[in-house]
Amino acid sequence: MKPSPRLSLNNGVLIDQLGFGLYKVPPADAPGLVTMAIEAGYRHFDTAAMYGNETGVGRGIGTLSGFTPGDDTRGGSGESSPALSREDLFITTKLWNDDHGYDATLRAFDTSISNLGLEYVDLYLVHWPCARRGLYTESYRALETLYREGKVRAIGVSNFQPAHLEHLLETAEVVPAVNQVELHPWLQQAELRSLHGKLGITTEGWSPLGRGQALKDPVVLALAAEHGRTAAQIILRWHVQLGNVAIPKASSYARIRENLDVFGFSLDATDMADLAALERGFRTGSHPDAVN
Ligand code: NDP
Secondary structure, three states: OOOOOEEEOOOOOEEEOEOEEOOOOOOOOHHHHHHHHHHHOOOEEEOOHHHOOHHHHHHHHHHOOOOOOOOHHHOOOOOOOOOOOHHHOEEEEEEOHHHOOHHHHHHHHHHHHHHHOOOOEEEEEEOOOOHHHOOHHHHHHHHHHHHHOOOEEEEEEEOOOHHHHHHHHHHOOOOOOEEEEEOEOOEOOHHHHHHHHHHOOEEEEEOOOOOOHHHHOHHHHHHHHHHOOOHHHHHHHHHHHHOOEEOOOOOOHHHHHHHHOOOOOOOOHHHHHHHHOOOOOOOOOOOHHHOO
């Protein structure tokens, strides 16, 4: 299977366009899922302090070649286990809301990196702006410190709306490399994507499949039939062609592979326009203003 293409972040660090999301993955399942995803070809993993599975993710990436080819419980691909080094992987984690503030952020980062068992992470994000706490600029200043100290290769934010980005940029010295936001055909974030383009921020879509719900959209299903692909592949291909990063989560080896197998076909302009017309402002998760 073709590996994911990479995008260059605004500081030159490369990120796989398709990564693997780990929200709601129980800690005990994380090592096996991460190892399986590595076997399938993923190199980019998205976790967070709040997910409670950083230790399990760390175990999975530490194992690196723990997948047993031919193990039927995992799909039995027969592919060989890759021998990877840390530099081959891209690991994102995130600062949780209760840890906002300069000193608290530095402490939270130490806990995350210790749980992951890593010396550095590739991307560290402020998980939510939590505007009512009024501390996200201070938290971000701590991310800038971590960046200068070489403990993170890139820093960014998540769930920031235009007003949060604009306020942050009044004091930030490092433009966020990424804004990770809910993004799928039913919530396309056109205004944010346009702003990101102007600011040099990479758009990363969370719940890229609309938490599975957008897979039943009739237009998506029609395109899937037309291309001989699955609904998930149509949506993930759409993300790739928009130039976004996307981090689908899946629980079986078959789906994990399916979601990465989107580089052997393309959607034409009419397909992309049909998908663009699906915007309906539908959120599977919280609105950023509701999280504090
Ligand atoms: P997704 O849009 O990735 O959808 C996941 C759901 O789709 C699961 O129920 C999964 O089922 C199902 N699914 C996956 N692949 C297929 C397939 N090929 N065919 C059919 N069903 C499929 O939603 P998530 O909410 O998990 O988002 C992805 C990641 O985004 C998270 O894991 C997390 O890393 C990140 N995230 C970040 C947030 C933030 O605030 N920054 C908030 C929420 C998520 P099953 O698991 O049973 O296979």
